[in-house]
Structures are given as C-alpha cells and as structure tokens.
Amino acid sequence: MRKAFRCVAASVGPALFALAVPTAAQAPEGAAAMDPEKRLQALEQLAKTLKEADANEDGSTTKEEFATHRAEQFSKLDRNEDGVINKKDKPRRGPVRKKKMGEALAKIIPQYDTDLDGTVTRAEWNAQKRDPFEMLDANGNGAIETTEIPQPPAGEN
Ligand SMILES: [Ca+2]
Numbered sequence: 001m002r003k004a005f006r007c008v009a010a011s012v013g014p015a016l017f018a019l020a021v022p023t024a025a026q027a028p029e030g031a032a033a034m035d036p037e038k039r040l041q042a043l044e045q046l047a048k049t050l051k052e053a054d055a056n057e058d059g060s061t062t063k064e065e066f067a068t069h070r071a072e073q074f075s076k077l078d079r080n081e082d083g084v085i086n087k088k089d090k091p092r093r094g095p096v097r098k099k100k101m102g103e104a105l106a107k108i109i110p111q112y113d114t115d116l117d118g119t120v121t122r123a124e125w126n127a128q129k130r131d132p133f134e135m136l137d138a139n140g141n142g143a144i145e146t147t148e149i150p151q152p153p154a155g156e157n
Pocket residue numbers: 054055056057058059060061062065
C-alpha cells in the first residue's frame with residue numbers, strides 16, 4: 001500500500017536561510033563598534049562565567065576549569081538528557097520556570113546552532129565563536145586571571 005496523498009512544500013527553505021544569515025552591510029570603524037551597553041553586559045557576563053568556572057577559587061580560570069564548567073552548563077540545559085539542546089528541553093511543569101527556560105533556550109539556541117537545525121549538539125556548543133582565552137589571556141599562560149578581565153571605565157554614568 002502506498003500513500004499517494006502527501007503534499008510537499010518544497011519552496012520554504014531558502015527564505016529561512018536568507019533571514020538567518022546576517023549581511024556584512026554595516027562596517028563599523030574600529031573596536032568601539034559594539035554598543036557600549038552591550039559590551040559592558042558582555043564583559044560582566046564573561047567575568048561572571050569565569051568566576052563561576054574558577055573551581056579552586058584561586059582567582060585564575062584555567063582552560064581546563066573553563067571546559068569543565070561549559071560541559072556542566074550543557075548538561076544543565078540538556079534537561080531531557082538526550083545529548084542535545086533544543087526546545088524539547090523546556091520544562092513541562094511550572095509556568096514560571098517554563099517561561100524562563102523557554103526564553104533562555106530561545107536566546108542560546110540561535111547563538112550556538114551553526115547548522116540551523118534548531119538543535120545544539122555538544123560539538124556546536126564547544127565550537128565557540130569567540131574564545132575568551134584568545135581575547136583575554138594576555139600573558140599566554142593558559143589561564144585567565146581576574147586582573148586580565150577588562151574593567152568597565154569607572155566614574156562614568
Ligand atoms: Ca582556578
């Protein structure tokens with residue numbers, strides 16, 4: 001027996017890709033291109049992450065500590081433990097948690113889902129766009145000390 005009634009919509013794919021790929025239309029000058037507020041937020045977030053990752057609390061986060069922390073974060077987000085992060089990891093109960101987690105997933109998935117299949121694999125999770133060690137490990141010792149994290153300019157409002 002064959003199913004002959006299936007209808008295939010073959011023309012929706014390319015439009016989605018056009019939306020998802022950002023164009024390099026705006027070419028800002030220099031490194032100050034980033035919205036200062038966003039930059040500050042990103043820095044604060046990074047400092048927080050590095051602090052959390054500093055397992056032995058010696059004020060310096062090694063690559064190893066950072067990798068372990070990231071692996072733990074992945075496991076936390078992968079609530080149904082199927083080895084990938086996607087919408088199925090939303091909690092089923094608790095409206096507040098469900099909303100919060102849903103928002104977090106909606107933010108996280110597009111950031112890491114490089115092949116745009118709606119699912120973040122461990123490989124995609126580990127392939128970071130910006131390696132904090134490349135950016136911040138000024139003395140190249142494979143660890144980021146708290147002193148190497150750039151501080152936002154003080155006294156500004
Ligand atoms: Ca440490």
